[in-house]
Amino acid sequence: MFDLALTGFLAAFLLLGVRRPFLWVLAYLYVDIVSPQRISYGLLTTVPISLITFCLALFGWFFLDKKEGTRLNFRQGLILVLLVYCGLTTTGADFPEFAQYKWSWVWKALVFAMFLPLTLRTRLRLEAAALVMVLSVATIIIGGAIKTLFTGGGYGELHLLVNDNTGLFEGSIISCVAVAIIPLVLWLNRHGTIFPPDAKVKLFTAALVFACLLIPVGTQARTGLVCAVLLAVLMLRSVKNKALYLLLLPLGAILAMPLLPSSFTNRMDTIENHESDESASTRVAVWKWTIGYAADHPLGGGFDSYRSNKITVQTRKADTNAQGNVNSVVVDETEDRARAFHSAYFEMLGEQGWPGLMLWLVLQITGLFQLESVIRRLRRHTDEASRSDAALATALQQAHLCYLAGSLFVGIAYQPFIYMLIGLQIGLVEQVRRRLRPARKVHEPIGGAPATGPAPATA
Amino acid sequence: MVDYFAIAVTHFLLVIAAIRLLNRADLDRADVAPGTALHGAHRKLRVPAGQPHPAGSSVSGPLHPQKRR
Numbered sequence: 001m002f003d004l005a006l007t008g009f010l011a012a013f014l015l016l017g018v019r020r021p022f023l024w025v026l027a028y029l030y031v032d033i034v035s036p037q038r039i040s041y042g043l044l045t046t047v048p049i050s051l052i053t054f055c056l057a058l059f060g061w062f063f064l065d066k067k068e069g070t071r072l073n074f075r076q077g078l079i080l081v082l083l084v085y086c087g088l089t090t091t092g093a094d095f096p097e098f099a100q101y102k103w104s105w106v107w108k109a110l111v112f113a114m115f116l117p118l119t120l121r122t123r124l125r126l127e128a129a130a131l132v133m134v135l136s137v138a139t140i141i142i143g144g145a146i147k148t149l150f151t152g153g154g155y156g157e158l159h160l161l162v163n164d165n166t167g168l169f170e171g172s173i174i175s176c177v178a179v180a181i182i183p184l185v186l187w188l189n190r191h192g193t194i195f196p197p198d199a200k201v202k203l204f205t206a207a208l209v210f211a212c213l214l215i216p217v218g219t220q221a222r223t224g225l226v227c228a229v230l231l232a233v234l235m236l237r238s239v240k241n242k243a244l245y246l247l248l249l250p251l252g253a254i255l256a257m258p259l260l261p262s263s264f265t266n267r268m269d270t271i272e273n274h275e276s277d278e279s280a281s282t283r284v285a286v287w288k289w290t291i292g293y294a295a296d297h298p299l300g301g302g303f304d305s306y307r308s309n310k311i312t313v314q315t316r317k318a319d320t321n322a323q324g325n326v327n328s329v330v331v332d333e334t335e336d337r338a339r340a341f342h343s344a345y346f347e348m349l350g351e352q353g354w355p356g357l358m359l360w361l362v363l364q365i366t367g368l369f370q371l372e373s374v375i376r377r378l379r380r381h382t383d384e385a386s387r388s389d390a391a392l393a394t395a396l397q398q399a400h401l402c403y404l405a406g407s408l409f410v411g412i413a414y415q416p417f418i419y420m421l422i423g424l425q426i427g428l429v430e431q432v433r434r435r436l437r438p439a440r441k442v443h444e445p446i447g448g449a450p451a452t453g454p455a456p457a458t459a
Numbered sequence: 460m461v462d463y464f465a466i467a468v469t470h471f472l473l474v475i476a477a478i479r480l481l482n483r484a485d486l487d488r489a490d491v492a493p494g495t496a497l498h499g500a501h502r503k504l505r506v507p508a509g510q511p512h513p514a515g516s517s518v519s520g521p522l523h524p525q526k527r528r
Binding site: 002006009012013016019020022023026030039065066121122123124125128131132135136138139140141142143146147150161194195 | 461462463464465466468469470472473474475476477478479480481483485486487488
C-alpha cells in the first residue's frame with residue numbers, strides 16, 4: 001500500500017510535468033533528497049527514477065522552456081572546472097574502484113548544480129525549488145524529530161527513514177542540513193506565495209523549525225550544535241527586534257538545558273576537550289595525515305584517497321573527584337586505518353589536492369560575496385519583490401555559512417543538497433541582475449526626469 | 460509509523476504545491492520583461508506622493524492608479 005502510494009505520488013508529479021515541464025526539475029530535487037527508491041520496497045527500487053527525472057528535467061528545459069535572458073554565472077564556470085578536475089583525478093586515483101563509485105554520484109551533483117540556475121528564470125520557480133527542497137528534507141527531519149521526542153535519540157542510534165548511514169540519512173550531515181535550512185523555512189513563511197503566510201503556515205513553520213533544532217539533539221552530532229550556535233549569532237543581523245531576540249535567545253537556551261538528555265550534554269562537552277573522545281581525536285590525527293599526504297600528492301589522490309591512511313590516536317581521560325581535582329589521567333593509544341576525512345576542507349585537500357581545494361573555496365567564498373552584493377544592492381529598495389529577494393539572499397547566505405561551519409567536521413564537500421543550495425544562490429543572483437538591469441536603463445534621467453512611469457506630481 | 464506520518468504530511472504538502480504551481484501563470488513567465496503582469500513590483504511599491512521612483516528600483520510599469528494621484 002505504501003509502495004503504491006509513493007509510486008502514485010511520483011507518477012502524478014511526473015505527469016503534471018507534461019503541462020509544466022519545470023515540475024520535472026522539482027521532481028529531480030525531490031528524488032535526489034528523499035531517495036524514494038531507498039524507502040520503497042517494490043516497483044521504485046527496480047526503476048532508475050533518479051536518471052529518469054534527471055533526463056526529463058534536462059529534456060523539459062532544452063526543448064520546452066524559454067531561454068531568453070539566460071546566461072552563465074562565474075560560479076557555474078567554477079563548478080564546470082571542478083567537475084573536469086575531479087574527472088581527471090578520478091582517472092589517476094589511488095583507489096580506482098572506490099573513486100569510480102564516488103565519481104558516479106559526484107558528477108551528477110555538480111552537473112545539476114550548473115543546470116539548476118538555468119531553469120530558475122522566474123521568482124516563483126526559485127520559491128518552488130526552495131519549497132520542494134525544504135519539504136523533501138522535512139520528510140527526513142519530521143520523523144527524526146518525533147523519534148527524538150519519544151526516545152531521546154542517541155549517537156548512531158536515531159534511524160532516519162531508512163537504516164542507512166549515508167548521505168542525508170547520516171546523523172552529522174542531516175544535523176548540519178537541518179540547521180542550515182532554518183533560514184529558508186523562515187523565508188518561505190514570510191515571503192512564500194505558494195503557501196501564503198497564514199496561521200496554518202506559521203504553525204507548520206514553528207513546528208518544522210523546532211523539529212530542525214531537535215535533529216542535532218537526536219543524532220547527538222556536535223556539528224549540529226556548532227551550526228545552531230552560529231545560526232543564532234547570524235540571525236542577529238536579520239531579525240527585526242534585536243533587543244527582544246537577545247533577551248529571548250539565552251532564556252530559551254537556559255529553559256532547554258534541563259530538558260536535554262544527559263547523553264547529549266556529555267557528548268557536547270567533548271567539543272571543548274577533544275582529547276578525551278576517540279572520535280574527535282581520530283579526526284585531528286586524520287587531518288594531520290592529510291596535510292602530509294597533500295605535501296606528497298599536491299594534485300590530490302582522487303576520491304577516497306583517505307583509505308591509505310594509518311594513524312595512531314592517543315586519548316587522555318582525566319579522572320576527577322567530587323571537588324573537581326584530577327586524581328589520575330588515563331592515556332590510551334589506539335591504531336586505526338582508512339579513517340574518512342571527517343571534514344569537507346580536508347576531503348578536498350586529500351582527494352583533489354591544493355588546486356581542488358582552492359577551486360572549492362573560491363566557489364564557496366564567491367557565493368557569500370555575491371549574496372552580500374545582492375543584499376546591499378536591494379537594501380534601499382522598498383518594493384515587495386526586492387525585499388523578498390534581499391531576504392532570500394540573507395537566508396541563503398546564513399544557510400551557506402552554517403554549511404561551511406558544519407563541513408569543518410563532516411566530509412560533505414560534494415553533498416548534492418549543498419550544490420542545490422548553490423544552484424539556488426546562482427539562480428537568485430542572476431535573477432536580481434536581470435530584474436534590475438532593465439530598470440536601470442529605464443530610470444536613466446532624460447532631461448532630468450525619470451524615463452518611464454508618471455512624472456512626479458508637482459502641482 | 461512515525462516515518463509514515465512524516466511522509467504523509469510532507470507529500471500531501473508537495474502535492475498541494477504542485478497543483479497550485481500548475482495554475483500559476485508566473486511559473487513560466489520571466490519577470491525580466493517590464494510592464495508584464497508578472498512584473499508586480501509596481502503594485503506594492505510604497506512611493507510617497509510627489510516623489511520619483513528610487514533609482515535602480517525594479518519599477519518600470521505604470522504605478523497603481525491610487526499612487527498616480
